[in-house]
Amino acid sequence: MTERTRPLPTVEEQVTTARRIVGEDSLPPWPESCHKCGKCCTELLVEATLEDVVREPLIAARGLLLDGNGKLEPEDWQWSLTFGKPCPFLTDDIRCGIYATRPAGCAEFIAGGEHCRELRDPS
Numbered sequence: 001m002t003e004r005t006r007p008l009p010t011v012e013e014q015v016t017t018a019r020r021i022v023g024e025d026s027l028p029p030w031p032e033s034c035h036k037c038g039k040c041c042t043e044l045l046v047e048a049t050l051e052d053v054v055r056e057p058l059i060a061a062r063g064l065l066l067d068g069n070g071k072l073e074p075e076d077w078q079w080s081l082t083f084g085k086p087c088p089f090l091t092d093d094i095r096c097g098i099y100a101t102r103p104a105g106c107a108e109f110i111a112g113g114e115h116c117r118e119l120r121d122p123s
Contacts, residue, residue, distance in 0.1 A: 004070035014060040017074045018053040038086075038094040039119040040109050046081040048103040053079065056101035062088040 009017065040046075047066075048059045063079030066072075081087045081103070089097040096102050110116060 002069045006070040008065065008067075008070070009074075011057075011060045014065060014077070015053055015057040018050040018060070018077070021075055022051045022054045037111075037116070037120060038090060040106070040116065041082075041087040041090040041096065043119055044082070044109075046087050046103065047105060048079040048081060050075070050077060052103040056098050056103075058089070058098060059103065 048063055053059050059079055059081065063081045064083050066078045066080055067074075068076075081089070087096075089102070091097045096106070
């Protein structure tokens with residue numbers, strides 16, 4: 001196992017660093033688009049960026065910081081939300097618990113689009 005080159009930042013330090021790098025005023029709200037399927041939250045790799053953490057600090061608390069064991073500069077950090085299991089924000093009623101502030105990759109996933117249809121009917 002690779003040793004960390006610097007200590008793992010706390011959640012508060014992760015969010016503060018993301019805010020410093022990105023700024024909060026540049027983040028647009030996301031429109032409604034999901035139709036309560038949940039496959040995108042259970043079967044795809046869900047990653048988040050600095051901008052996503054600024055929009056939704058819970059991502060840093062529940063996600064896995066991908067910082068190259070301390071080798072990556074904060075500007076290059078990402079967070080994995082799925083790491084082999086469903087997204088931690090997927091609720092029991094198959095909804096996104098942070099829908100209004102979900103990661104950009106989730107918002108860009110087109111509900112009913114080609115990739116969505118492939119997930120629902122892989123045959």
